[in-house]
Structures are given as C-alpha cells and as structure tokens.
Amino acid sequence: MNMFIHELKSARKSILIWSLALVGITVLFLSIFPSISRDADEFKRLIEGYPEGVLKAVGLQINTITSFLGFYSYMFLYVMLCGAIQAMNLGAGIVAKETSGKTAEFLLTKPVTRLEILAAKWRAVLVSLVITNIVFVAAASFMANFVAVEGVDVTVFLLISASNFIIQLVFAALGIFLAVVLKRIRSVLTLSLSTIMVFFVLSVFGSIVGEEGIRYVTPFKYFDYAYIAEHSAYEARFLVLGLVLVVMMLSASFWLFSKKDIHSI
Amino acid sequence: MNVIEIKNLTKTYGSSRGIEDVSFSVEEGEIFGFIGPNGAGKSTTLRTMLSIIYPTSGSVTIFGKDSVKDAPEIKKEIGYLPSEVFYYDNMRVKDLLKYSASFYKKDCRKRIAEMAEIMDLDLNKKIDDLSYGNRKKVGIVQGLLHEPKLIILDEPTGGLDPLMQQKFFELLKEENRKGATILFSSHILSEVQKMCDRVAIIKEGRIIAVEKISTLKENNHKKIRIETKIPVDAAIFEFTGVTNVEQDENTISFLYSGDINVIMQKLAGIELANLWVEEPDLEEIFMHYYEKEE
Numbered sequence: 001m002n003m004f005i006h007e008l009k010s011a012r013k014s015i016l017i018w019s020l021a022l023v024g025i026t027v028l029f030l031s032i033f034p035s036i037s038r039d040a041d042e043f044k045r046l047i048e049g050y051p052e053g054v055l056k057a058v059g060l061q062i063n064t065i066t067s068f069l070g071f072y073s074y075m076f077l078y079v080m081l082c083g084a085i086q087a088m089n090l091g092a093g094i095v096a097k098e099t100s101g102k103t104a105e106f107l108l109t110k111p112v113t114r115l116e117i118l119a120a121k122w123r124a125v126l127v128s129l130v131i132t133n134i135v136f137v138a139a140a141s142f143m144a145n146f147v148a149v150e151g152v153d154v155t156v157f158l159l160i161s162a163s164n165f166i167i168q169l170v171f172a173a174l175g176i177f178l179a180v181v182l183k184r185i186r187s188v189l190t191l192s193l194s195t196i197m198v199f200f201v202l203s204v205f206g207s208i209v210g211e212e213g214i215r216y217v218t219p220f221k222y223f224d225y226a227y228i229a230e231h232s233a234y235e236a237r238f239l240v241l242g243l244v245l246v247v248m249m250l251s252a253s254f255w256l257f258s259k260k261d262i263h264s265i
Numbered sequence: 266m267n268v269i270e271i272k273n274l275t276k277t278y279g280s281s282r283g284i285e286d287v288s289f290s291v292e293e294g295e296i297f298g299f300i301g302p303n304g305a306g307k308s309t310t311l312r313t314m315l316s317i318i319y320p321t322s323g324s325v326t327i328f329g330k331d332s333v334k335d336a337p338e339i340k341k342e343i344g345y346l347p348s349e350v351f352y353y354d355n356m357r358v359k360d361l362l363k364y365s366a367s368f369y370k371k372d373c374r375k376r377i378a379e380m381a382e383i384m385d386l387d388l389n390k391k392i393d394d395l396s397y398g399n400r401k402k403v404g405i406v407q408g409l410l411h412e413p414k415l416i417i418l419d420e421p422t423g424g425l426d427p428l429m430q431q432k433f434f435e436l437l438k439e440e441n442r443k444g445a446t447i448l449f450s451s452h453i454l455s456e457v458q459k460m461c462d463r464v465a466i467i468k469e470g471r472i473i474a475v476e477k478i479s480t481l482k483e484n485n486h487k488k489i490r491i492e493t494k495i496p497v498d499a500a501i502f503e504f505t506g507v508t509n510v511e512q513d514e515n516t517i518s519f520l521y522s523g524d525i526n527v528i529m530q531k532l533a534g535i536e537l538a539n540l541w542v543e544e545p546d547l548e549e550i551f552m553h554y555y556e557k558e559e
Contacts (some may be wrong), residue, residue, distance in 0.1 A: 001366040010353065097353075105347045106407075108317045110368040111340040256331035261278075 002079035002115060003107070004221065007094060007124035015128050018086040019135040022079060026136065029075035030143040033068065040066035054206045060258040061226070067233055068148035073160055073225030074142075079136070080167055081200060087168035090128055091175025095257075096185045103261045109173050118176075135167045140249060142226045155232045163223040163234070169241050170219045171196065173249040180253045216241065219255065266293045267326075267413055268446040269314070273435040274323035284309050284324070284470040291448055291463075295470070296441055297513045298448040298478070306470040308348060308451040310369035311419050315345060327415065341369065344413035348402035348420040352392050358403055359388040362410060369411040380406045383432055398424040405433060409440065410559050416440060422456055434460060489527070490518035491532065 098104050189218025199218040206214030215221040216230040269291040276283035284306040293295040293392050316336040325332035327339045366373035384402045401424045465475045499512040506523030
C-alpha cells in the first residue's frame, strides 16, 4: 500500500497536467461546434470541396460531422492521441525510473518482492488513468449540455468517451512492457512519442487506403464510431483484442521484471 | 553462526567479466571488509547478495536463508548503502526517510531524528538541492533507520569529510556493539584497517585471500631499508621471503617475511651506513598480495 500511495503521489502533477490537456482539447473543439451546427449546410458544402483523401485522413465524415456525436467522434481522435501519450509515458516512466538505475536500489533492497513492486506501480497507473478519464468525461458532459442542440444519446456518448480509457490501458501496458524489456531508456517521452506516432500514422494511412486489416494493428482503430453510434456497443472482437493484449503484455512484464538483472547507471 | 555464506558465486555479464567462484562467509557480530580496486567485482558481489542482480551459479545464504528465494524475508533485517546515492527527485529528505521507514514494521521516527542530529543533516531540504556528501548522509540514515541486523555498505565514505567519516564510523561501531554484523566494501585500505576484523581481498573477480586484519599485519612482514657505504647489487636480496625490492643509489628497501635471523645474517655481511626495520602498513601488504598473484 505504501508503494502505491507513493507512486500515486508522485504522479499527481502529471495527472493534473494531462487532465487539463484533455479538458482543454474538449473545450476548444466543442466550443466551435455551435457555429458548425448552426450553419450545417454551408459547412458541409465547404468540406465537400476538400479532397477525399484529406477528409479520410483527419476522420471527417460529411454526413455526421454536423451532429453533436458525429463532431464529438471526430474530435475524439485528438483526445485519443493525447490520452495515448499520457498512458504510455506513465507506464514507461513508472517502471523506467526503477530499471534505469537511478533509483532502483532503493526499492529493490526493501523487504518486498519484485511482483509487489510492479503490481503497486500498475495500480497507480490504473488509478491515475481513471482519475484523468473521470475529469475528462465530466468536462465533456458539461460541454455537451452547453452546445448540443438536439438530444444526445447518452449511452453512445459514454461509450465513445470510455474508449479512450481502453486505448490508454493498451498503451500503458505497452509502456511498462518496453520499460521492462529495453535495457536502457534515455528518454521516456521520446520513446512514447515515437511509438505513438508510428501507430497514429498507421491508422491515418489505414483510413486513407481503407484497409480493414490495419484495424487489428493500431489501437487507434479499435473503435469505429459509426458502429458505436449504430449499435450502442463496441465491436466485441476489438474489445477482446485490446484486453488480451493488455493481459499478455502485463504478464510478460511481471515475469521478466522478476527475473531481470537491474544494473546500476 | 555465519550471517552470510557465499558459496562458489559466479556472475557473468555477456562477455565482460563479473565475478568468478567467489566464496567467503561472515560471522555474526563481525565487521568484515571487502577490498579490491575499482572494477574488481565488489559491487557485483554485493548486488548479487541483495538480489538486485541474480547469480549465474553458486549461492548466497543470509541468516541461513537463500538470498534469491527468501529475498523479501531477508531484506527486513538488511540495511544497504549503495556507492552512489540517487533518490527520487523532488522529495524532501524527511519524506524519503518516512517512505523508507514505511517498509519496516517499526516506528523509526525517533531514530531518524537522532541520526540526523548526529550526522548534521537537514531533514527539510529537498534531495535535489543536496551536495554529494549530504546525499550520502541521507543514504546512511536510510540504511540504518530500521536498526538492521546486517549492514551492507558499498564504498560508504566517498564524499564525507573526515569529521563526518569519524561520526559515521562511530555510528557503525555502536550498531556493531548492539549486535549488528557489518559488511564493508572499500578500495581505501586505511578505513578498512580502522574498522574491520577480517577482510576478503578481491581481484579481477576472484577472491585471492580472506584474512584477519591482525594476521595480515603480523604475517611476519617487515619493511626493511638499508643504506650502504658502497654501492651494493640489489640482486643479493633475491631469495625466499623477500619482495618489493627497490634500489635508489645506496639505499635498498624491501619487504621481508620469514626467519628474522636469516635476513640479519645476510645484512651482517654488508657494510651498512644505516638500517630501518618497520612494520609495513596495510597498503603495502595489499600491493604485495596483488603482485604475488600476477
């Protein structure tokens, strides 16, 4: 318990900053929405003039962009991007600070097992992400009340919002896994930014060429917002894929971390 | 009873050398020195004992328990001071020590205050703002606050001024008097000589000797220096028991171990201008050990 509380305390600042970032994105985007929905036809005509590739790349769908949920799922791309960076940074950072030698000897000479150490860290990551998402959903709901003219399907709204958390779990687990596997991490931020850029570019590329297979490769494509809007549910196979990946990466991390030699410096 | 028993411990890192076939044991209540030059394998041995790294082969038993399998149990009674002290940044000394204490089911507040007083450590400072020496003090308090039965120190005195070193050694001796066993690694012989009962000497990953400090010093080694009236060929001292022969014009010095009568007879045949017979300090014996091995 002491390790969990310590980790959560040291994540305090990052939780605050990332929550503010997500709230900022949400407020910024949703405050444009009223003007778009007011002049819906004109806006549609405007973007119809854009090349199709551009529309696909940024995830704009002309039919739905002027409805609240359509707009919300469009801006959600940026929420996911931001959320993924937060999650991977958190996961990689919380483990790398023990394995990159700077502070490793402190915890490793205490009367706790390696498994207990990593479990406490994972719990702290989980709680940090939950807090961030609660703040984000609260802000998004607040803004939705303000700007949505027609009634909003609450289930669909919450399903879209919660998908950020699931994608974050995948990236947090990936961050932990890489921090355990890699011998030394020079900069956690560089690692997570570059990894996430790769997945992001893949998903943009997948959107442009319309390749379905890419959806299995990049978590950014696990959730199809048109599907969610239609069925009020996630696609089971992608949900399961995400959760299986999380369990696998975590199991591997726990196993490797308990066996790993921790070198100084 | 042996608090530490290391048997045929080997640790290899890929191609580079770690330690090979290291064996020694430390008895309860002992202050045991572990000496060798930098890179000889001292830290590797200590870190293996603490399961920070795992042995390639061989075993370490501490308090009669296996150092890998029973690591958490063993560590309840171990205090460790690493050679380089890095702690979580952005924490106050006080908070770090509180965090450290929270791992042991003991109330350590009084002891933290006492030791901070002795070591002259400001508990309210941020660790980031501390000098190297002051960080070392944090390490010392952190390692001793739970009154461990076994204290493991890896090059503990770097960065401490002589006065602090003195206080630190007194603190250690006090712990030892209360029953703590101490394993002390260092490349500085004089501090080992001051503190320890026995030492293990490690070189290039292998233990080359385990000796009592008193034996090391006795060992019948004499440091003999002569000044002759006429130049003498130093080669006449090339016989069993003589090592480290050095000649500087009419002065010849060497270490001698063996029957004192033999060397006296030899010297009697030379026209001497002056003669010194001294106890060598540990440093010289230590060098002698190293050279013997080569």
